[in-house]
Amino acid sequence: MNPESEELYPIAILIDELRHDDVSLRLNAIKRLNTIALALGHQRTREELIPFLDESIDDEDEVLLTLAGELGEFTEYIGGPQFAHILLQPLENLAAVEETMVRDKAVESLNKICPQLSQAQLEQYYIPLLKRLTLGDWFTSRTSATGLYACGYPLASPASQEDMRKSFGQLCADDTPMVRRAAATHLGAFAKKVGKEHLISDIIPLFNKLAQDEQDSVRLLTVTDLVAIAEELSPEESKAYFLQTLKSMVADKSWRVRYMIADNFVKASPWDSYGLEIAAFLIINEQLSKAVGEEFTREDLVVAFVRLLKDNEAEVRTAASGQVPGFSELIDKDTILNYILPCVRDLVTDTSQHVRAALAMQISGLAPILGKEATTEHLLPLFLQLLKDEFPDVRLNIISKLETVNKVIGIELLSQSLLPAIVELAEDKQWRVRLAIIDYIPLLATQLGVEFFDEKLGALCMSWLGDSVFSIREAATVNLRKLTEVFGVDWAKQTIIPKVLAMGTHPNYLYRMTTIFAITAMAPAVTPEVIRDYILPTVTNLVSDPIPNIRFNVAKSIEALIPVLMQNPDTAPLVDQQLKPALIKLSEDSDNDVRFFSQKALLPVQ
Template identity: 60%
Template sequence: MEADEQLYPIAVLIDELKSDDVTLRLNSIYRISTIALALGPERTRDELIPFLLESLDDEDEVLLALAQELDARFVEYLGGPQYAHLLLGPLENLAVVEETVVREKACESINSVAEVLSTAQIQEVYLVLLKRLAGGEWFTSRTSAASLFASVYDKLPAAQQSELRGMFAMLCHDDTPMVRRAAARFMNGLIPHLSKELVVADMLPLYRHLSADDQDSVRLLTVQDLVTIAGMLDASEVRQILLSSIHGAFQDKSWRVRYMTADNFDKLATAVGAELVNEELVASFVGLLRDPEAEVRTVAAGQIPERLIPVVRELAEDPSQHVRGALAAQISALAPLLGKDATIECLLPLFLQLLKDEYPDVRLNIISRLEQVNQVIGIELLSQSLLPAIIELAEDKQWRVRQAIIENIPLLAHQLGVQFFDEKLSNLCMSWLGDTVFSIREAATVNLRKLTDVFGVEWARQSILPKVLQMGTHPNYLYRMTTIFAVMTMAPALDAYTITSSVLTTILPMVDDAIPNIRFNLAKAFEVLSRVLAPSPEGVRAVRESIIPALQQLSEDSDADVRYYSQRALETATKV
């Protein structure tokens, strides 16, 4: 009986992994560490690992889970690092399957195990595995091999390092594009482990070979390799041996490669140095800013350095809204680089132009980054230049344009500060509450709530609440309705004192309003206020003494809707 109990965990695992139920097999894999703990290190090595080595599931989800579990963390269940190499067998099997995500996860786990392997284990087991994968008949094994060089390179003597470089070169010249693509992708990780001399002698020729590949999916991955190689050379070496390759990346026939080059321009500029950029790369980068493909112009516009101001005007008029949006997101960052005079002369006209763009994201990107400009030219000059354009848009005859400005006001207020807002924008925000379009009035109330979050309850009590509540006695019922909507929207941002001392005093008399819509929306407002006031003793008293009596009156209203919403609100209020 004792022997059966000792065999039970592995027997259960075998049964579960042979089950037709994928979920059961998957759950057993996720419990494999627990099973290994129960078995103990010796039986895990002698029974569990051989079983995993022989049984390969046909469900990708199960294989992926196994690849995740058999990483360096599992080494402790084997008895320590001296047995870590035993994991390489099952992981090698997973590294050659057809499904890409399984292979990649298996390779990640192999690399994690490699970190705890001794030099002897690497030489006797890991290198043998790597040779099998690199020389495998199927491209899947050779693709996986490309990712396994960097993790062990530094642990090997010079002779075997040379052997590794030779194997990697073989993968770079593989007949299968997928393998060459993997080599281009993982060369970036291997290069930093080599001396400058070996990079120039061995890696640079491989980079040039891959960067001239007939598949653009291979070439685009070499851009990162180019950046890494450039970072290991000094400026004179870059100029002498790498400059033609850099220009080639900028001018590649594939827009995808040019896109990657544009996306990595900042990294490349850092790697080669400012002098070389100014002398050699500005013209090439300008070419990307004027690229026929909008995707390339978009990513390039997101990396504009200060020396490229002359082409910024061109980008501001680009026919692609995405290009203009990318420009709007970056143009403010140029202000600190250019200084006050150049910002006023070069950037402010473009801000005005982009602020009037028909594409909402362009306007948003400008407004959301004005703080950087404010720090350079000052709030007075900024307000003189841009405020008229903002007000013009806020009064646009198209209500959707007005709505876009309203939605950006809290962002603008945060950028420019409370004093500027009170002086320049407060009246504008209040005017939206009386707009003829309901969506604008609704957006205006949400705007007030967000402004309260930005500037605080005390500011709201002094600056905007009196104006909002004053509308509660307006002869036009739409204004009175707006007061109620504003109260409901702002309530969660207010404190109990503000609600009891100001808000309730204004809205309680509205229980006698002649318009039923006012009365049932008032009932809704009382329900919201009851929830907000509930945590405060002062609030609870106000609910019981003021809100509940008002709701009781409304619950006997002649209008059915008023009665319904009042009774619903009463249920909430009486629980406070």
């Protein structure tokens, strides 16, 4: 090939770059394939570029990974779907390489191209490719094959479909565990394509064999297969085919399998309720209860779930703890109190802090299910115990979910039972716990009312402004703004603002800094008159503060105050009368940062 030839120039450059020793050059060449294909045109791309890429497969994994991805989007550059089968050959080679990421990307691209093929193309090119990968000498090609059956099956002829089911069965029985793992990974997707008749006759036997595989790494993958297959069956059929398997999985000798069951027992749905996973085909609901019966649910699924909650491995108990409210929503109240709640009491004092943390995150979800009386009697003592847990994340998790409990039992009862513990946590040595309390205060204030708040929590909110941790002080200033929005400007003028402004003359510069942050944060929530009468005098006084950090934060505060004052005709003149002179003074400051922020603040008013 003559590199001087204008007609051959793009492909010549590509060849040179793909043969270059520098990996980055080869990678860039692959990323420009679409540009080169446009220059070559459809025919030359099919006849020259694709064969060249197929022959140049031996390269660095990073280059191959990029190539595998590019080919999946390449149909338009070779002339459209009628030529899409041309891309199969290089992707077949990529699907057999040693690097897993490259193979997975090649399978992904093949699944993009497959729907573009006609039935004739599928029968002539795709299915032979599938057979070659399935019968490959190396396990790498066979693992890739497992991910290609679901996409091609609906487009194939009945005879080819039968062959595909048999071939997939061979992969499920492969001697290599890696292939069986891949088969288990893709069995659920394949099951959804074969139709109910073949699902029962062909797929369920494959599932049962994989679910009893000697390798736990294979068995644990069948948990999601169980759900996928059961979704295609009626409740009665699911019970008949899978109940015994479910019981075996819950009691599996491998904790990893039991963990997968526990982690997938129920699953939050896109709606504000719980969808179902493992129990999707069995758990009780209004329609399903008639099919399987409450007695069956209690005796089988509840027993299985309780076993997971009492598992001897902490990882399994952690996963099951996160499923408690979701599962409880699907059974009756008496069953919760008699079977689930005793396990929850044990988990509250579990030896693993991770189990307790998972439970603390979810236990409040039981309150709406149990109702006010049962929550007060059974759950509040557990909340108090978790609030006093020595592990910070446990306390954080229970605090973050108290709103759910408040909706059920009311703020009066909640405050009587939990407020003392919350106040104690407000001074916790772990700053993240204190921060969580601050985030919860505005909601608590809304429910408590102004009088109760001022009596119980007002002083606490002010104390956070002097906290040793900056994040706490910052959050405390935002908290004041939210409280002002809750209780109103008049309350803020009487209760908060005087105390905040008094800190502006404190000997410790951190307190003066907090004053600046607080009044800046509160400005959007108060009236321009309050800014004029209360805030501006403090701001202008701090313009001459001896600490540069104070002065440049004053400039930033003024920048935030200007738009608020400009919105009101009565206060707009204050910008030119007070704030602009202050900024001019700061713009001549000896400190670079002070000058920068003051000049920035001056720009809109110059």
